[in-house]
Amino acid sequence: MQNPTTDTRVRYRERLSPSLWMLVTAAVAAPMLTLTFTPLGSLPALLIGVAVALALIVLMIAGSPGIRIDGTVLRAGRAHIDARWLGEVTELSGEDARIARGAGLSARGWHLIRGGIDGVVVVENIDPADPVTSWTISTRTPDRLAAAIREARETTMRP
Template sequence: MHAHIASTSGSAVYRERLSPSLWLLVSAAVCAPMVALVFTPFDSTVALIAGAATGAAVVAALMSLSPVVEIADDWLRVGRARIELRYLGDAEALVGQEARLARGPGLGRYSWHLIRGGIDGIVRVPVQDADDPVTMWVFSSRTPDRVAAALRRARSTS
């Protein structure tokens, strides 16, 4: 979990990288022995180097390409999407069964969502812009209560 809360120039800031679970990273690292096995007939040293490099590259790519949840400068950014805080309603932090329902049958058809497997928490934020066809943002977070609190703080100071 990579969560960070700070205060800069009076506005609340929150940042969390939705990195893959440890099990997914370990599963991705299985690429290393497979690549090494392919190169073993040529040279065992080359095979070890190619396998290690491939495993490290796959894990690094999974980490660096993970979406980020960020609240800064009167904006909420989730992955590549962003919205001004003035268009958002009160955030709702969900965990457990509530989060499961929000990810599944409770996911509205006009909702924008970024849901990551292996992350239980969900944040649900209504959009209060009549011109926006999206009615709600629904996204994963390992600390949904912190995201909701940071959104409330940031909206109150903007």
């Protein structure tokens, strides 16, 4: 008997790392902390300021969530769902994305939204046992993510 092969290739991968402005904001902590700790001496104050700013930048980058489609599984941050439970995929940018992140945000949906990232993909969840009705995911390339979700969904429909 032949062993069934599962499709485990990575169809899409993106890390929602902070924008350049967020990193610059974290770097501004260095001079502020240096001024705060100057009573300890200029060298220790400078070292503390630089160390804390670098730690903030590293934590922001390391803590940024990722989006992946491994085979037929969509992973966004810590959540995951099989593509067979995904319905209509809508890719949004500009004003439509702003509305989807704000007034158009589903109260029963699952959200992975990051500031500074314009694009959004909204995916319908058709699992009858899941109380979540949709997934709203920030992405820098909504067209590529939507295409990868559609491809993974089509793979689950093949016999």
